[in-house]
Amino acid sequence: MKYLLFLPLVVALAVGQNLLTNGDFEQEITVGWTYSDSGVGTHQADRQVGYHPDPDYEAMTYQYDNPGWTRLAQRVDVPGTQLTLSFWASFEETGGTSSCWPAACFAVCYYNAANTLLGETRYYYSTYANWTPTSTFSLKRVTNPAWTQYSLNIMDELTQNLPGINPPDVARLEVALYAYTYSG
């Protein structure tokens, strides 16, 4: 079982241009964002003003019961990889064991021009998740689930943590609020 909460998300060029549509969730989450789920368990994705105490909207995904997932994602064309992704997020998990566990995630997926998935950077908050990184899968464990502003320099991330991805091949980025539950 689990939750992921989340505040204004901005993908910005070095010059500060925002590439996302409705990254602040001030419009309905159907604007710019694509919802999907595993079809198993209880799913929720919505926006509220009260997930964070500021007066603006935040979005959340929620997954209950194992296994399953709920995802709210947006894929955008990017003009190269000299980009900084910044976002506010809060994470929450409830319950879990080593064989049956939740993970609250924020995923950054890298695609080429043909929409082939090249790799992923995954922020995650989970007591029991046992994922391991690879040359195309970078893991960033969140230890403080409270509202925090995160920043990811895409070129640095590719160079330092994703050697299996050739940066010039990246034509699109997808960001996703990803609520996941595992059961063995």
Ligand SMILES: [Ca+2]
């Ligand atoms: Ca708020």
